[in-house]
Amino acid sequence: MGLLDGKVVFITGGARGQGRAHAVASAREGADVALLDRAQDIDTVGYPLGTADDLEQTASLVEEFGRRAMRFAGDVRSQSDLDSAVAATIAEFGKIDALIANAGIWATGPFWELSDEQWSDMIEVCLTGVWRSAKAVAPHMIERQSGSIVMTSSVDGLEPGGIYAHYTAAKHGVIGLMKSVALELAPHGPRCNSVNPGAVDTPMLDNQPGYDLISGHPGGTRDDLVEGGHRFNVLRGTALLDPMEIANTTVYLNSDLAAKVTGTTVLVDAGHMLLTGYNHSPVR
Numbered sequence: 001m002g003l004l005d006g007k008v009v010f011i012t013g014g015a016r017g018q019g020r021a022h023a024v025a026s027a028r029e030g031a032d033v034a035l036l037d038r039a040q041d042i043d044t045v046g047y048p049l050g051t052a053d054d055l056e057q058t059a060s061l062v063e064e065f066g067r068r069a070m071r072f073a074g075d076v077r078s079q080s081d082l083d084s085a086v087a088a089t090i091a092e093f094g095k096i097d098a099l100i101a102n103a104g105i106w107a108t109g110p111f112w113e114l115s116d117e118q119w120s121d122m123i124e125v126c127l128t129g130v131w132r133s134a135k136a137v138a139p140h141m142i143e144r145q146s147g148s149i150v151m152t153s154s155v156d157g158l159e160p161g162g163i164y165a166h167y168t169a170a171k172h173g174v175i176g177l178m179k180s181v182a183l184e185l186a187p188h189g190p191r192c193n194s195v196n197p198g199a200v201d202t203p204m205l206d207n208q209p210g211y212d213l214i215s216g217h218p219g220g221t222r223d224d225l226v227e228g229g230h231r232f233n234v235l236r237g238t239a240l241l242d243p244m245e246i247a248n249t250t251v252y253l254n255s256d257l258a259a260k261v262t263g264t265t266v267l268v269d270a271g272h273m274l275l276t277g278y279n280h281s282p283v284r
Contacts, residue, residue, distance in 0.1 A: 002030030003255040008093045010034045010086065012076050012133050013103030015050030017202035018243045020058045022100045025247035027065040034070040034089040035059060044118045045105045047207035076103045076129030082136040096140055098148040098254040101133040106204050108213055111165035119166050126170035134181055147190035148254045151178045155198050155269050175265055182263035191262035193253050198269030199232050201240035234271030241270060
């Protein structure tokens with residue numbers, strides 16, 4: 001018996017990283033899965049995004065658990081892409097029980113140097129895309145008087161982030177959106193929560209911009225990233241989080257164990273938010 005037996009889970013940003021972990025964990029717990037991913041790069045993002053091959057590999061991993069997988073090449077910035085994928089999923093699987101609004105990007109730059117395109121891409125993917133995803137499934141969930149939406153925010157949705165104000169703004173916005181969606185859906189039955197990860201070991205962070213940010217200088221390395229992960233966390237022996245640790249929490253939120261949990265931010269951060277902080281380089 002799985003925690004999600006008989007359920008259908010729709011996941012955005014499902015090609016790799018946390019999205020892949022969500023897909024695998026959902027299938028492991030008995031769910032059929034629909035995956036949507038842009039599967040193309042975005043010019044303002046300084047690392048390669050997931051590909052069509054990545055999306056196919058994730059679907060294959062779902063099918064290895066004996067569960068069904070649908071895959072859609074679609075952009076969360078497009079309401080028509082989302083609406084079409086949701087309609088096709090319902091037509092094939094009969095329903096959608098849970099949405100994991102996971103698609104996201106990350107980039108750096110002082111806020112006064114960000115271009116309109118950099119700001120717009122970040123907000124459109126990481127915040128507006130979450131709204132569009134919830135909008136796409138809400139009428140179906142309201143009609144069924146049940147459902148679970150999990151929105152991916154971040155510890156950066158609860159604290160400031162250095163040289164990525166556009167990302168921080170989007171992730172703060174996700175928490176506000178989540179609470180409002182939870183409040184509006186509650187009379188109809190569906191629930192909505194956010195998961196707020198710390199530093200996760202995915203391609204979003206495991207790249208040269210990520211190395212440079214964590215090391216504090218150009219030419220950072222993977223070793224710098226891992227060391228920075230240790231300093232970012234509190235729990236013994238924790239550097240970067242395994243994406244499956246985020247996915248396992250989302251399984252709980254989408255399961256009947258969380259039937260009365262809504263409007264909540266759930267931290268999966270190895271205690272990062274317990275840190276009081278220390279300014280190692282004060283400006284006098």
